[in-house]
Amino acid sequence: MKKLLEILSEEMGKAFEAAGYDAALGRVTISNRPDLCEYQCNGAMAGAKQYKKAPIMIANAVAEQLADTAVFSQVTAVAPGFLNLKLSDTFLSEYVKQMSREEKFGLESPEHPKTIVIDYGGPNVAKPLHVGHLRSAVIGEAVKRMERFAGHKVIGDVHLGDWGLQMGLIITELQERKPELPYFDESFTGEYPKEAPFTLSELEEIYPTASGKSKVDEEFKAKALQATADLQQGKRGYRAIWKHIMDISIADLKKNYENLKVDFDLWYGESDSQKYIPEMVEKMKRDGYAYVSNGALVVDVAREDDKKEIPPCMILKSDGAAMYDTTDLATILQRTIDFQPDSIIYVVDKRQELHFEQVFRCARKTGQAAENTELKFLGFGTMNGKDGKPFKTREGGVMRLSSLISQITDQMYEKISGNEALGAEEAKTTAAQVALAALKYGDLSNQASKDYVFDIDKFISFEGDTGPYILYTIVRIKSILNKYREQGGEISMDALTTPSNDSEKDLYMQLAQFNSMLEAACEELAPHKVCAYIYDLANAFNRFYHETRILTEEDASKKAGWIALLALTKDILECCIDLLGFSAPEKM
């Protein structure tokens, strides 16, 4: 269904036209002076120059045309030329009633659904997830759910880091520790063992050790680089080790992401694009794009109008090995072949912006991406500690994501375990549920591109603009609805009446904004807009709730109408938090 503001703008546009002005001037927006009006139109001022008339004259003429509109209950022209509007109660409630019947609360599905690949998560195999992986997972998951809800075909790909130097480092370290393993025996032709020669926790220790060594030991680093190249060339024993690492690591990653309510459609990695690389490189050479510079094979991507110098995209290092430019390009090619996507969205740390700028340009120039495929970089900022510096453990190390989550869950448990309505078991699961909401809302309520401060006490607070506050509001509504059912009441959206006071009308207006809010949030890939919306909606509900005795109301139709209003509010809140990637308990 049409967005409310669209309808209002059309109505206003007709009035402008009838008064002899351009209908486009009739754009209506939400009032920024709620004390004066609910909606406003500033078209008279915009048109003043064009028509060489005082804005107030235009505004007056337009207001006259709206004398008997069914949409507005009040239209006033105010100096210097504002048109202040109030909505008709019946029009508003009809709109909301219609919306409650629609499949997606009135959000229209796109005429041409897009195929969108979202690249997020980006964990490295053999390394546990740490706090640096949180934002990509949380933001990417929200964007995926939003676009999917909007009606697009969305494919979420975790894009594992499984092909770079870290694999060579692990192989090299393993060889030093256990040189007797068949994987390192060049003459071995039999089948390699099914069991991995290491456990998950060993693996998680091997990588940092090897990484540390490579920084001080030149020889070790050279070996690791060689091992990386050998692996990429397909050396049999190395591939077998790699497979072990992958199996162990992915099983663990899946478990961790599941705890975060994050799930991927594809578990592809850099390695999966490998088979496209040789042909891609050849074609780049053949087409004259790639040339050798300082021993490496590169493609120029600089443009004349660049203010800054954009280094060329590196296709192959001087030792012939692929690097992240290469795999990212080959991955674009792979996705083009597999899905012909209309859009590929990268949810990546914003520090990688230059890299992706290079890759996108190169992909366009050399034809890895179709011309009509848009490549979007959704860069996110750093999660900082209270000191304003990147989040660390007390000891100054990198904090594991699982520790962060258990920390916030434990604190949440302490807060809610005092609630006697909850059993011990229920308190545990509820704590985990609310903690996840606190964590995700704390992250998503900020604009993705900005750095933000991870403040655990603020996030888990039930007061203010937080996840728990949203959940609390939902739980409160559920509690009322349950009582109503216990009294034998039935909930039906048809019971919606017209608003009878300001706080109720405000709640109606908040609800009516759902479709335009979500459309904007999807368009701008901005989950924080969904957060801002549900916060406003929860506030509007709480204000209304405070003023209205619902269950004791004697007028049955009034009561049923309020119940319907509550039910719709709850449905929309729950819909939104599902898009953000968390859920509400029954009690808390």
Added chain:
RNA sequence: GCAUCCGUAGUCUAAUGGAUAGAACGGAGGCCUCCGACGCCUUUGAUGCAGGUUCGAUCCCUGUCGGAUGCACCA
């Protein structure tokens, strides 16, 4: 050095070029015989600085100061 992004109340955060810059936390004060007071209502307080474009600028442009980040064989 060059470049990019960001500077909004004490803190944190929002605002397709529109009126008196919107919230949250904190501070001050009030509201439970009543559907969950983890709530609600008052109140306090901000666009780094200097110019320009515009009828109108937090937003666009220029300069300046401050912060973050990036600048080919790591990802």
